[in-house]
């Protein structure tokens with residue numbers, strides 16, 4: 001079995017190690033234009049200098065109304081490519097690969113960012129779009145979020161084409177990896193989950209119907225995304241509720257995704273509906289990644305409550321996942337990978353400029 005600091009090859013890309021920065025929104029496009037700024041460049045390049053193998057961007061909206069907040073990053077417009085190109089170059093210059101997480105927030109879109117004084121749907125005056133929120137049905141996520149419009153066939157085609165157009169822009173920006181966000185109750189997960197999709201047309205009903213939008217998005221993205229570049233999909237492997245999406249459905253989906261040119265399933269969980277208690281503890285989602293890796297012909301990524309170097313090493317060394325994604329641990333310590341390598345007795349991936357600081 002490989003170790004955390006062994007390279008990982010996905011298609012034509014070799015990551016220097018198996019530590020990835022998990023996608024994390026920073027709600028920091030202050031102009032509300034979705035363009036990457038110096039903030040995004042410094043924030044993401046710092047983690048690359050800190051030794052990770054793959055830096056994933058925050059959820060990057062494929063349509064303006066698919067942003068979680070007005071301050072989200074986007075790739076729905078050609079004017080957003082230059083900023084992303086600067087970030088990609090800065091991350092790659094530090095030895096990491098750079099991936100963009102393409103996302104549509106669906107019925108959870110258009111809310112205030114978490115540190116705003118107000119909660120829920122942002123008003124038009126505050127940059128929101130409460131009358132242009134869309135979902136699988138017209139049922140809102142929770143009190144305070146906007147009531148969505150159920151997507152019709154034309155709307156679904158727009159969504160699929162927007163994912164593909166954003167992937168093409170990511171390629172033009174020099175991005176190495178695309179991850180399709182199909183987790184956390186956002187649009188694609190909202191279609192997958194029986195808890196949020198009771199449509200009667202071909203995009204609802206049984207598992208095949210509920211999976212259809214995601215698979216159409218995957219096909220559309222794969223058709224424009226170069227064959228040499230890896231495609232990842234993040235799923236919520238469980239809704240943590242009876243009658244919801246679960247680990248068995250995830251394994252079935254992973255087999256289908258593998259056959260359609262997806263290279264790795266990133267296994268998160270939760271978010272479909274409000275009021276669910278998730279049993280969060282160390283490694284609480286690793287079992288989902290382990291099942292995908294063992295039961296489907298595809299690589300998997302483990303995420304959630306991983307922060308100890310030996311814990312991360314064991315996940316890879318025991319064959320439970322191919323890639324370990326870290327969120328909060330990397331917010332706390334941008335050089336987590338360097339420190340983990342030191343703790344594990346491996347050569348730390350320090351930038352050469354910092355060599356004098358290494359004992």
Ligand SMILES: Cc1cc2nc3c(=O)[nH]c(=O)nc-3n(C[C@H](O)[C@H](O)[C@H](O)COP(=O)(O)O)c2cc1C
Pocket residue numbers: 022023024025026058059101181183184234268303304305306325326327328329
């Ligand atoms: C501030 C913050 C923002 C996040 N934004 C995203 C996001 O944009 N896309 C996503 O898939 N997950 C997002 N997540 C979830 C993380 O990627 C990760 O799955 C989660 O934090 C669990 O990993 P951890 O315990 O290592 O933090 C976010 C988490 C945090 C803390």
